[in-house]
Structure formats: structure tokens, C-alpha cells
Amino acid sequence: MNPFQIDSSDIQFLFDSAGLTVKINDAEQKALITNAKIGDFEDKYIHTLQPIQRGNLIEYNGENYLVISETVTQRHSKYKALIRHCNYDIEMEGQEVCEIVGYNDFGEPIYECHPTESINVPAIIDKYTFKIDDFAPIRVPENQIIITMQDNETNKSKFVVNETFEVMGQTWKVIDVDMTRTGLLILTCELS
Template identity: 45%
Template sequence: MFDMDVQFLFDMASQTILVNDKEQKAIITNPQMSENEERYLHTMDCVTLGHIVTLDNEKFLVVSETVTKRHSKYKAKIRHCNYTIEFAGEVIEDYLRDENGNIVYDRFGEPILITIEGDSIFIPSIVKNKTFSIAGSQLLVAENQIIVIVQESEVNKEKFKVNNTFNLMDYNWKVRNQDRTKKGLLILTCERV
């Protein structure tokens, strides 16, 4: 009976959000003001560390571990992704083909080589230039370094390997360290190059 009452109240007060691009009902509350745009996310289904939440067309990253229910619901802290890092799409070299799929040749009888660029990849991220803290643990970085927090995924682990570079804020950055101690998050220390 209690669970049914909680579910009814939850359904009345909740709104629809996206969690990893899937619709889910949630109640959003505000923590104390801080320099970061943060919210508490209350859900009936578990939302875990590293999930991407879309709220009011903005991307947020779940930055607190949520394993068990609190008062018949899950509660997680989400932080606004203040940057989106863009990686160029995969480049494929192929031969020019006609509408039937046959290779097209130039006037010398050579196949015409073309370059096809795939869609860019956009990775929502939290970027800080001085310090970053999650659940009381604080990371300090040098003047020419930033901390980048992204969702832990196969694509992100590949794109942000140690020594890989990316462009952000009109600078090129090299990944110096990839911290995976918070399951679901990649915490990267990056240096300007």
C-alpha cells in the first residue's frame, strides 16, 4: 500500500526527462547554490554514476553513486555539462560509384578515389581549469591543465586515450591521465599543447 501511494505521488509530481536518450520520469530538486549548475534527480528506476541526463534541452552528468533506494526512490546528483567536445567523424576512402553501385572510372581508365567523412561525434563533458571535486575528493591541476569529466563508454575510452589530443576552447589538449576509479565516469587530466 505504501509503495502504491509513493508511486501515485511520484507520478503526480514528476516530469519526463531523458536518461541516456531514453524517457524516464523524475522529480528534480535544487541543492544549495554553488558555482556549478547542479540538481538532485529523484527516480523510481535506478540512475547510475555516469549516465547522461537531458533536462530542458541541456545535458547533465550523474556525478554521485546511486545503488539503493532512499525513501522508496533513488536519488542522484547531476551536474551540467558545460562543454561539448567534438571529434571529427571517421574518414573512409572509397571509389566513386554510379547509381547501380558500379565503380566510376576517369578518362584514363583509373577508378576515381573519394574521401567520405562520417558524422562528427559530440561528447557532453564537464570541464574545470583549477580544481574539481566529486563527493569530497578534490583534484588540483596546474595552470596549463584542465580536468575533463565524461561518461565512461567504449567510444570515450578510445577517443580519450592517454596521449590523444582534442580541441577545446580554441586550444589543443593532450590527455595526460585517465582516472577510472569512479565506475561510470572517466576523469581526465589534460594539458595544453
């Protein structure tokens, strides 16, 4: 028997007895949540038995967190990742969808238009470039912010260069979309 090998039944017992039910991308799962270093953000570690990925959206205690570290392999029979609290929700208005409901006397179509449902996008908004553990982050210009959110098809289609949206009581315009961190969509935005 290898003294450095952890028995998977012990890990399972730990998750069954001390694990909390969280939502990972809207699917309930048992996880252990532990505190990370104290800093400007509320960072925590999430430990799971199933694989998790950078960009996963975690709902814990009614708050949204984003997995910001890459997690590829297991550590001691479990997966561990750093999560950060999403400090803002960006409300994106629904698009107007028009349908033909009939035709007038001249054969022209009659349209009925209605907006689709608006969505809330949990995001991390900051005035510094996105760094997890750098002691000297780079500050962006005064009229710009950095927004980090989950990389998914909805967010990719809604947050494109030159798109505008409101958050923090101001209108912002996307000037750059960085997709270099798999799972995360990192936007540079300026006041519009």
C-alpha cells in the same frame, strides 16, 4: 503496519503528478529534480523509480547533466543521485572512411573517402581535481584541465592518451585517463 514504511503507490502518485519527463541516456523517463547545495556548479538531485547509475547522461530543460554520485540501492522506494551540469560540449570530428569504388586500368583500387558524422560529447571541465563535497579541492597546473565525461565505448576510443581535441578555443592533449569512478571517464589534459 510499519510507520516507517513508505507506500509505493504514494510514491508512484507523486511521480505521476509532479514528475517531469527527462531523457536518461536518450530514453524518456519520469523523474523528480530538486536543487542541491549552491556552489560553483549547478548541482541537482534526480529521483527516479527505475535504477540510475553514475555516468548516466541526463537531458533536463534542454541542458545536459551527468550523474556524478554512485547510486546502488533505493532510498524510500526510489533512487536518488547527484547530477552536475555539463558546462561544455566537446565536438569530435568524424574519422575519414575510405571505400573501394572500382579499379583503374592497372588493377589498382580506386578509393572514395568521406568523413563520418562528428559527435558532441557533453563534459564537465574544471581547473580543480574532481571532488563532489571536498571544501579544499586541489588545483591542477596552470596549463592543465580536468574533464569528466560519460564512460562509454565511443568516448573511450576517442579520448585516449596523446589524443588532441579543441575546446574553449584551444587545443588540448590527453595526458591521463582515470577510470577509477565506475561510469565516469576523467581526463587530465594539457595545452598542446
